[in-house]
Amino acid sequence: MKLSVRGEYALRALQVLAQHAGDAVVPMQTIATEQNIPRRFLEQILHGLKAAGVVESRRGITGGYRLARPASEIPLATIIRHVDGALAPLSCVSHQFYEKCSCPDEARCALRSVMKEVRDTVAAMMERMTLADLVERAESLRARPMEPVDFVI
Amino acid sequence: MKLSVRGEYALRALQVLAQHAGDAVVPMQTIATEQNIPRRFLEQILHGLKAAGVVESRRGITGGYRLARPASEIPLATIIRHVDGALAPLSCVSHQFYEKCSCPDEARCALRSVMKEVRDTVAAMMERMTLADLVERAESLRARPMEPVDFVI
């Protein structure tokens, strides 16, 4: 049920791009440093996201990456699907990555029925949440004072 | 975000045991045949579930497996955690399999905050749903007539 490191890096990198929404482009090195992601690995990931149409790039010394659309129009679901594939716990309940499973009658498979609910719930959450929400949340977390528990010795 | 085949087999196998709740034990071969699971692979899985205290076994020619507790007291979460590990998309939001992640300040990590909500939602669903519910659902699906869409040529 886990996100891969690749998926996590992708989300973190895109959060950075969303935060620098004003700038023309953000150089890859900036993202790598800010999020502590191996530069060459990040390269691969961003390259993939460009092929997927999520980001745009500019080459040369003033080059870098930026979001291809406003952050508010890029749901986390889109990113995860491009990098890690299905959101569903079983591929037989996935919409975008459906694969027939081994049970004789999908329509009457209890496990499938349960996992479909899980998929629908997770997918709804991930579709609703966009990169803009991620930035907004980062800001409100930054503003918020330390949790009381953190003051305990 | 996927369940492994191992996890799927475990859930299917335990559903069978829950369905045969009256019987003393169910031989492994019966489960393997009923759910089309490779016998030797199932062996490993059930062995693990026994070590985890989920099932009990009996050896010899009249041997087999049965649930160690009533089906209504075995949530799907327990099984998945034993077989596949964390339910959380990031290990830094896992309760049972927590691992520190690379970000500098967990308390203010936006991604972590979002993924924590996903984890809590999924965990709640999986905790609430037990093997007894799975059996019940299987019965209601068996009773239900074909979906209208299935009649379309």
Place this chain on the structure above:
DNA sequence: TAAAACTACACCAAGTCAATAGAGATTTGA
């Protein structure tokens, strides 16, 4: 024209996954 950035593709080590193998230990019925 050199530096800094992106592009493209190949490669690799380590680990995981799904499954199989083999040699037992138990239990019961004949």
Place this chain on the structure above:
DNA sequence: TCAAATCTCTATTGACTTGGTGTAGTTTTA
């Protein structure tokens, strides 16, 4: 007692995935 059917335990295997490097470019601008 013995044979058959079952669980027990540990190893191993082959394919694939994951996370990450390497090398050799191309593009752009100071």
